Amino acid sequence: MPDFSDTLVDRLVEAGHVAVLTGAGISAESGIPTFRDPGGLWEEFDPQELANVEAFLDNPELVQGWYRHRREVVEDAAPNAGHHALADLEAHVPSMAVVTQNVDDLHNRAETSTVIELHGNITDNYCMDCERAVGAAAVDAAIQDGEPARCPDCGGLVRPDVVWFGEMLPPDAMEQADATTEQADVFLSVGTSAVVYPAARLPVAAREQGAYVAEVNPDTTGVTDDIHETIRGPAGDVLPALVDAVAARQRP
């Protein structure tokens, strides 16, 4: 049985609004590698070579090919018990939003109602010049031919709709993430190392603004020392048990 406090369950039962920040760890049990864990994406691939715009412009075929591979992994994956538990939690609280750093679309596929994507979505691509959306099929066809994928309208390079280091996060998403954090009575940080900003400041901001803040993670993170409670364990075990505990407390 995961080891969460009665306080956390009480706070969830009493909460008017719950905000959840998720990271790659929540999708690990769906078979999608995290970034910084042993065996994670960045043990094998250098982020300096793949996750910034300069790297992309230096070698668009390499970066487009890497993202195509990751898109295929994501398309073959399915939401796991952790994603489903967060979707289920909505039925037990008056208001809730999931702010995700993940680009894998799994919260949407688990039918969470409010998903705020801070770092984009790997299933989408757009032209760097005219900004029109370009379908994955066009990207795949170009890569197949050994060419960098280009916009059918203007010939600009096509890039995945994700946020690389040094790039601004989508302003609407960041605004919504700040608003949901400010509103939160309980804030859960799930499966993130909490080392990438600005997302990593949200759990700390939530605490400063009066929320009860807990994280779900098998390991220590960048915010462990700054929050109220850490529940050690995989999200796919902890979150269903937590939602069950909230539901049990609400039963007449």
Ligand code: BJW
């Ligand atoms: C489990 C589990 C299980 C395992 N259950 N858990 C302020 C201070 C310092 C630096 C900065 C700052 N502000 C901005 C910066 C610069 C930079 C930054 O933060 N750098 C730090 C690394 C130092 N930030 C940016 O550049 C951002 N832009 C920005 O701020 O614009 C304004 C600006 C620009 C320039 C200068 C100043 C201001 C953009 C950040 C974009 C991040 N993009 C990436 C790639 C996305 C595309 C792609 O997918 O390829 O996003 S990086 C990568 O890290 C990805 C993730 O979303 C993100 C976070 O990683 P996450 O999700 O936490 O994964 P991991 O692998 O780190 O952790 C997994 C966790 O799961 C672990 O803790 C495990 O234990 C756990 N786990 N199994 C539960 N079963």
